[in-house]
Amino acid sequence: MKVVETHMSKVIGITNKSFAADLLIGENSMFNTDKPINKITEDKLGRSSFAKQLANAIMQFKTKDNYAISLQGKWGCGKSSVLNMTIEEIGKLSEVVDNNEKIIVVQFNPWNFTDTNQLINQFFLKLSNSLKFNDKGKKMQNVGSAIEKYSSALEYSEYIPVVGPYLKLVPKLSAMLGKSIKDKAESKLNDVSYRKNAVEQALRDLETRILVVIDDIDRLSNEQIQLIFQLVNAVAGFPNIIYLLSFDKDIVVRALSDVQHCDGEEYLEKIIQVPFDMPPLSIKRLHNILFEKLNDLVEVHSGMEFDTTRWSNVFNSCINPFINTLRDINRFCNTLAFMYSTVKEEVDFIDMAGICALRVFASSIFEWIRDNKFSLVGGYNGGGISLSGVRKQEEETLQLFQDIYPDTPQVMLKAVASLFPMFSNRISLSSVFQTPSEIHQAMRIASESKFDLYFSLSLDNIKISRVEIDDSLLRMEEDELRSYIDVLNARDLLDAFLKEMEYNLSRIPEERIELILSVLVFQSGRIVEKEMQLIGADSTKISVYTISDLLFRISDEIIQFNIIANMFSKTDFLSFQFLLHLLHIIELTHGRIAETSNSQKPKLINLDYLHQLEAIFLERTKSFVAITNLFEWKELRTVSFLWKFIEEKTYSDYIKSAVVNELNAIRFLALHIATWSSGGKACEYELTDDSYTKFISTADFIKIIECARLSDDFWTLEENIIEASVAFVLAIELGEVKKLIEIKDVEERISKWKNELLKESNC
Numbered sequence: 001m002k003v004v005e006t007h008m009s010k011v012i013g014i015t016n017k018s019f020a021a022d023l024l025i026g027e028n029s030m031f032n033t034d035k036p037i038n039k040i041t042e043d044k045l046g047r048s049s050f051a052k053q054l055a056n057a058i059m060q061f062k063t064k065d066n067y068a069i070s071l072q073g074k075w076g077c078g079k080s081s082v083l084n085m086t087i088e089e090i091g092k093l094s095e096v097v098d099n100n101e102k103i104i105v106v107q108f109n110p111w112n113f114t115d116t117n118q119l120i121n122q123f124f125l126k127l128s129n130s131l132k133f134n135d136k137g138k139k140m141q142n143v144g145s146a147i148e149k150y151s152s153a154l155e156y157s158e159y160i161p162v163v164g165p166y167l168k169l170v171p172k173l174s175a176m177l178g179k180s181i182k183d184k185a186e187s188k189l190n191d192v193s194y195r196k197n198a199v200e201q202a203l204r205d206l207e208t209r210i211l212v213v214i215d216d217i218d219r220l221s222n223e224q225i226q227l228i229f230q231l232v233n234a235v236a237g238f239p240n241i242i243y244l245l246s247f248d249k250d251i252v253v254r255a256l257s258d259v260q261h262c263d264g265e266e267y268l269e270k271i272i273q274v275p276f277d278m279p280p281l282s283i284k285r286l287h288n289i290l291f292e293k294l295n296d297l298v299e300v301h302s303g304m305e306f307d308t309t310r311w312s313n314v315f316n317s318c319i320n321p322f323i324n325t326l327r328d329i330n331r332f333c334n335t336l337a338f339m340y341s342t343v344k345e346e347v348d349f350i351d352m353a354g355i356c357a358l359r360v361f362a363s364s365i366f367e368w369i370r371d372n373k374f375s376l377v378g379g380y381n382g383g384g385i386s387l388s389g390v391r392k393q394e395e396e397t398l399q400l401f402q403d404i405y406p407d408t409p410q411v412m413l414k415a416v417a418s419l420f421p422m423f424s425n426r427i428s429l430s431s432v433f434q435t436p437s438e439i440h441q442a443m444r445i446a447s448e449s450k451f452d453l454y455f456s457l458s459l460d461n462i463k464i465s466r467v468e469i470d471d472s473l474l475r476m477e478e479d480e481l482r483s484y485i486d487v488l489n490a491r492d493l494l495d496a497f498l499k500e501m502e503y504n505l506s507r508i509p510e511e512r513i514e515l516i517l518s519v520l521v522f523q524s525g526r527i528v529e530k531e532m533q534l535i536g537a538d539s540t541k542i543s544v545y546t547i548s549d550l551l552f553r554i555s556d557e558i559i560q561f562n563i564i565a566n567m568f569s570k571t572d573f574l575s576f577q578f579l580l581h582l583l584h585i586i587e588l589t590h591g592r593i594a595e596t597s598n599s600q601k602p603k604l605i606n607l608d609y610l611h612q613l614e615a616i617f618l619e620r621t622k623s624f625v626a627i628t629n630l631f632e633w634k635e636l637r638t639v640s641f642l643w644k645f646i647e648e649k650t651y652s653d654y655i656k657s658a659v660v661n662e663l664n665a666i667r668f669l670a671l672h673i674a675t676w677s678s679g680g681k682a683c684e685y686e687l688t689d690d691s692y693t694k695f696i697s698t699a700d701f702i703k704i705i706e707c708a709r710l711s712d713d714f715w716t717l718e719e720n721i722i723e724a725s726v727a728f729v730l731a732i733e734l735g736e737v738k739k740l741i742e743i744k745d746v747e748e749r750i751s752k753w754k755n756e757l758l759k760e761s762n763c
Contacts, residue, residue, distance in 0.1 A: 062209075072278065079278060110123070339457055342457045354419050362412070379421055473512070505549050551563065552602070663714070672689055683742070686731075
């Protein structure tokens with residue numbers, strides 16, 4: 001199945017809109033080499049027709065004069081491939097024409113040689129050997145021998161004519177050819193012109209033309225570039241030889257201008273008689289090659305949906321602006337293959353392709369993204385958006401990006417927006433709004449926990465792999481899942497797992513919800529079995545909102561209610577207190593406790609089921625207070641609030657009997673003292689109501705506190721209960737003077753009381 005391919009009518013994208021795909025690096029994929037093609041049958045860019053036309057033009061231009069043809073184009077645009085196809089076509093044409101129309105091709109690559117002397121040495125050696133040992137006849141061999149003698153004579157020239165002082169004492173080619181330097185140096189020095197004339201005569205006698213192809217000229221040093229053109233024009237400007245030179249014109253012009261101290265373009269025009277520019281690439285063909293390589297890079301397996309809309313956005317914003325040549329494609333695909341293979345199980349392929357393109361082609365954008373994590377990650381958490389605010393943010397961001405990516409800041413804006421939804425929301429009204437959970441679930445770069453992976457390419461900080469998450473939530477049987485949870489507990493990773501589960505709630509199949517709740521919420525047994533304890537009930541690792549969200553995934557309200565009812569009926573004492581928060585949330589959504597925005601939210605169960613749940617709550621609460629002291633419950637405030645709301649009479653009866661104990665009375669009073677906090681610490685206390693007077697008067701409460709504080713039992717109460725009691729006393733003392741009691745005043749009074757107790761005990 002194709003993963004990516006062109007879809008040119010509207011956008012570049014993946015045509016299969018919805019297929020179950022888990023993108024993995026293909027086992028048989030390999031790096032794309034940057035080697036040129038050699039045969040016309042390998043052409044995928046549609047350049048073969050141009051190569052054939054170039055070959056025909058060379059074949060049909062029948063002259064014995066020396067002339068030079070250039071093939072000009074940027075690095076990576078495919079010049080070497082066009083040369084190879086042209087040479088192949090010339091070879092085919094030469095097989096079917098008369099001898100006087102044939103062309104012998106000699107290829108010379110100057111990039112293989114390190115210095116100027118070596119370059120000219122090897123040029124003549126290549127040329128002479130290619131002709132001297134050619135089996136096309138005696139005349140061809142004579143040309144080869146004549147060139148060899150000419151090159152030998154050049155070796156002993158202090159300066160090669162025309163070239164000037166760039167080639168002093170060329171290394172002794174004659175030594176390579178077995179000649180005696182000492183005996184012949186003087187005669188050779190004066191024999192250069194004679195030997196050149198001999199070469200020219202031998203070439204004029206030759207019926208066959210010679211094509212010398214020189215590629216990669218733009219990779220040479222400035223001095224070597226100059227030398228190549230001087231060789232072509234003067235030193236080796238022989239008749240019956242055609243030069244086909246390939247280079248990046250801009251680079252060559254700059255080099256010639258630098259070395260010659262003249263207009264490099266004018267200099268070049270004197271050397272090149274027939275210039276050809278590389279034909280522009282077909283974008284459609286280029287994209288076809290790119291998508292073919294990407295298809296080779298990834299395999300398709302069941303597991304996830306491929307977001308074609310997002311792929312089109314990322315492709316057009318991050319990749320397409322930078323793909324201009326086949327070399328660009330190879331650089332991109334090679335880097336992507338490496339980056340993705342290292343973290344493929346934990347990242348999104350689309351986002352990895354986008355950030356990879358920026359790493360390869362736009363490093364300044366890539367580095368800015370890497371350095372600005374917390375202004376980019378995250379998702380939409382609700383709230384309105386101002387039209388003027390969006391436009392202003394876009395203008396300010398473009399101004400910032402002008403300094404980072406001055407060439408085209410708009411490209412940077414679109415690239416960053418395509419990868420980061422929250423950034424996109426700030427600068428565009430047409431952007432898609434995604435929640436943090438949706439972003440994390442998709443393993444996108446915009447997820448706070450995934451962001452660093454796209455840069456570090458290291459799995460060292462991954463606590464629980466995506467494979468484990470998927471197996472546990474989607475596939476594990478109950479016993480296997482329980483064992484896995486035990487392992488997570490032992491590794492102290494349960495919190496991390498629960499967080500991952502919250503991110504992935506929407507992916508859990510409905511039929512697995514009850515199993516997940518049983519295993520993840522309870523220590524042992526199914527929900528419908530005997531009384532059991534919630535995992536983390538005493539450490540509150542599991543959020544009741546997570547339980548609620550899981551329950552909302554169940555469409556059958558009867559099953560939904562039965563699970564809730566069984567949880568309230570079967571849990572132990574500590575777990576029951578934990579579940580009280582769930583009941584409180586349900587009551588709020590029905591607007592029964594208070595009119596809040598919660599009443600506008602979806603209802604987990606209907607009102608009839610809520611009444612049944614309240615009945616279960618009352619029955620269990622009464623059974624627990626029969627054997628425990630309500631005022632020692634961990635969730636005293638919540639259970640008191642619910643009990644009083646659901647059945648005030650039985651609640652009041654219990655309170656009346658319980659507050660006879662002065663410590664219970666003090667704990668009860670604390671329920672009516674509001675605590676205002678800052679930074680997680682109490683900063684002020686406030687007496688919110690006087691409903692406590694239904695059971696004990698204000699004056700009696702003052703007496704109870706004054707008496708209790710002189711006993712050790714009072715000081716064993718929880719710190720917040722003691723502080724609330726002191727705040728109550730201060731509030732009554734101050735009356736209308738001060739509504740809020742500051743913590744410093746409370747602490748000062750506590751210190752005073754403790755000193756009084758100490759003095760009394762010493763007496």
